[in-house]
Amino acid sequence: MNPAIVIPAFCRPATLERLLASLAAAEVPAGTPLVLTIDRPAEERHRPGHTAVLHLAHGFHWPHGPKEVRQQPEHMGLVGNVFHAGSLAADFGAIVLLEDDLLVSRRFYGYAQQALAYYAAEPRLAGISLNTLWFNGFTHQPFIPLLDDGDVYFLQLSTPQGQVYTARQWAHFAEWLAVNGREVTTADNVHALFAAFPADDWLAVKAKYLAATQKYYVYPRESLTTNFGEPGTHFAQGTTLFQMPLQQFRREFRFMPFDDAVAVYDGFYEILPDRLSRMAVNLPVTAYEVDLYATKAAHQLQADYLLTSRPCRQPVATYGREMWPLEANVIGGVAGTGLSLARRADVDLSVAATRAAQGDNDRYFSRYRTGEAGRRRLFRRMGRLLGRGG
Structure with a gap:
């Protein structure tokens, strides 16, 4: 399947020019359509930037196939233009959707083709990501999917940093959206932060859709896109938070069936209990909920047992907080405290306890070092080790 490439754009000519240059240099099959939909x-x-974007779009030479520039007849906003871009999957059978602050790897299209060939018929997938994630978007702590025998992992959250959709995947979302609308509240089974997202951001409604339909995105472990985070609709100032190293060389990727994968995560970046239990065979209970990042609200924790980093009394089992990622300590049966399996009734779900757990996780993710003093201690220790020859 050869997806069309669709770019929703508005008034940032410099970012669009950079993306187009990377697309022109990428390995893309002849005959691949490029569509620019301009709000x-x-x-x-916004008119000067918009005029410059139109001029750039019309003047750009697309070396890989036909090009079409569509100017919206009226202002749609970021969400409206992105959703319009997604709807073009119906016209082409499949699309690669790229927002204009991205840059693509030379190999991005080959990955998209291979992922589509492998997963197009998987009903539990809502889409394919071209970008990997390095941090938990709720805590800004590292997110580290468990390693398995594939080059991908699965997450019940979407991404604005390069997406691939089949016509069926986008149609299913559009049908759900027509019935349920865009509103997201704290009563939905998503992180409370999404209820505060502005109307011009679509990640919240996608999170609600994924939770309601139990669908996932498949993510590469190595990024095929990177995001420059320039000022725009969502950022008053630029940020490099979303920059990732690009996989520029690999041509063949290993995919895994959804049912066989271990690295499958819910909308809170927590590994699914049934996947964890495949490896943590000595867990004393089989029905539990994972809460290692301590970001789920009390009403979202319904299981009788919780595997958590929050304080608790009378834990059934405890684990140290040493191996990476957090769940590796449970799999390895690492002795210690910090992570507990306990009855829900014995877990402290207060705001203070949640903050304490996340603070302890901060120290764990910083490898128990803080600031310049911590770095100096590490270097001194390394020097002593090297001085002893190991």
């Missing part, structure tokens, strides 16, 4: 400005301050 119309509603405010005068």
